[in-house]
Amino acid sequence: MAKYARITGWGKYVPERVLTNFDLEKMVDTSDEWIRTRTGIRERRIAGPGETCSTMSLAAARRALAVAQLLPSDVDLVLVATSTPDYLVPSVASMVQDQLGATRAAAFSLQAGCTGWVVALVTASQFIQTGGYRNALVIGTEHLSMGVDWTDRNTCVLFGDGSGAVVLEASDLPTGLLSFELGSDGSEYDALIYPLCRRPPTQPRGDRSAASLPAHGWPAGLQVCHPGPGRFRGQGGHGGRANRGGDRPDHPPPGQRPDPGDGAPPIEASPRKDDGQRGPVRQHVGRLGADCAGGGD
Numbered sequence: 001m002a003k004y005a006r007i008t009g010w011g012k013y014v015p016e017r018v019l020t021n022f023d024l025e026k027m028v029d030t031s032d033e034w035i036r037t038r039t040g041i042r043e044r045r046i047a048g049p050g051e052t053c054s055t056m057s058l059a060a061a062r063r064a065l066a067v068a069q070l071l072p073s074d075v076d077l078v079l080v081a082t083s084t085p086d087y088l089v090p091s092v093a094s095m096v097q098d099q100l101g102a103t104r105a106a107a108f109s110l111q112a113g114c115t116g117w118v119v120a121l122v123t124a125s126q127f128i129q130t131g132g133y134r135n136a137l138v139i140g141t142e143h144l145s146m147g148v149d150w151t152d153r154n155t156c157v158l159f160g161d162g163s164g165a166v167v168l169e170a171s172d173l174p175t176g177l178l179s180f181e182l183g184s185d186g187s188e189y190d191a192l193i194y195p196l197c198r199r200p201p202t203q204p205r206g207d208r209s210a211a212s213l214p215a216h217g218w219p220a221g222l223q224v225c226h227p228g229p230g231r232f233r234g235q236g237g238h239g240g241r242a243n244r245g246g247d248r249p250d251h252p253p254p255g256q257r258p259d260p261g262d263g264a265p266p267i268e269a270s271p272r273k274d275d276g277q278r279g280p281v282r283q284h285v286g287r288l289g290a291d292c293a294g295g296g297d
C-alpha cells in the first residue's frame with residue numbers, strides 16, 4: 001500500500017474582475033493604507049454574472065488534471081471544500097464531477113469555513129494513504145462576494161472569490177502531506193458568521209423550474225471578529241507521521257484565548273515548526289483577499 005499522497009497537479013481560477021482598495025475607498029469610509037496595514041490585502045477578485053463555486057472549480061480542476069496528466073475518467077474522488085456552495089444540495093463536488101466527466105469518481109463537499117481547504121487536503125490524503133483510492137481531486141472554492149454588504153466597511157474589505165485545485169496521487173515517495181494537526185475551538189463559533197444564502201446563484205439547468213426556489217434577497221449581517229494572532233495554535237505536526245490531534249499541549253482551556261503572541265498577522269502567526277520557528281508560507285492574500293476555503297489565504 002502506498003504510504004503517501006503526492007501532489008501531482010495544481011490549478012486555479014480567479015474571476016477577471018479586480019476590486020482594489022482604491023475602488024473600496026469610493027464605496028465606504030476606508031483607505032488603502034488602513035486595509036493593507038491590517039490585513040495585507042491590496043485587491044481581491046469578484047465573481048461575475050454566471051460565475052459560481054461550481055464554474056470556478058471546474059476551470060481550476062481542468063487545469064490541475066492537465067498538469068497531473070490525468071483524464072477525468074481516471075479520477076477516483078472529487079472533494080470540494082466551500083462555505084458558499086451554489087446550492088446546499090446538490091453539492092459543488094457533484095456538479096464538478098458531472099461537468100468534468102469524472103464518471104468513476106465519488107464526490108462530496110465539506111464545509112469548514114476558512115480552514116476548508118486544509119481539512120479537505122487532510123481528508124483526501126487519508127483516503128489515499130489507507131489504500132481506498134489511488135487519486136483525488138481536491139478543490140477549495142469560495143464565492144463570498146455574494147453575501148457581502150458593500151456598505152459595511154468592517155467586512156466588505158476582506159473577502160474575495162476564487163477556486164484552487166490539486167490532484168493527489170498515491171506514492172511511495174515521502175512527498176505531499178507528511179503530517180498534520182487539526183484543531184478547533186468551537187466555543188468561539190460566533191466569531192465569524194456568514195448567514196445562510198437564500199439566493200440561488202445559478203439557475204437549475206434543463207426544464208427544472210426555479211419557481212420553488214426562494215426569491216432573491218440577503219439577510220444582512222456578515223460578521224467578522226478580530227481573530228488575534230494568538231488564536232492560531234500553529235504546531236507543525238510531528239515529523240513524518242500524521243498526528244491525529246490527540247496531543248495538544250499548548251491548547252488553552254475552553255473559553256480561554258491563547259497567548260496573543262507577538263502581533264504577527266494571523267497567517268504568518270499560524271505555521272510554526274517543531275522548534276518554534278516560523279516556516280515559509282506562500283501567501284496570495286494581498287492579491288486575492290480572504291477567499292477562505294479557496295486558498296487565497
Ligand SMILES: CC(C)(COP(=O)(O)OP(=O)(O)OC[C@H]1O[C@@H](n2cnc3c(N)ncnc32)[C@H](O)[C@@H]1OP(=O)(O)O)[C@@H](O)C(=O)NCCC(=O)NCCS
Nearest residue numbers: 029030031034038039114153154157158224225226227290
Ligand atoms: C479587519 C481587522 C484587521 C480589524 O481589526 P482592528 O484593527 O483591531 O480593528 P477593529 O475591528 O478593532 O476596528 C478599529 C476601528 O477601525 C474601524 N474600521 C473597521 N473597518 C475599517 C475599514 N475598512 N476602514 C477604516 N476603518 C475601519 C472600526 O470602525 C474601528 O473604529 P472605531 O475605533 O472608531 O470604532 C480584523 O477584524 C481582522 O483581521 N479580520 C479578518 C478576519 C478574517 O479575515 N477572517 C476571514 C478569514 S479566516
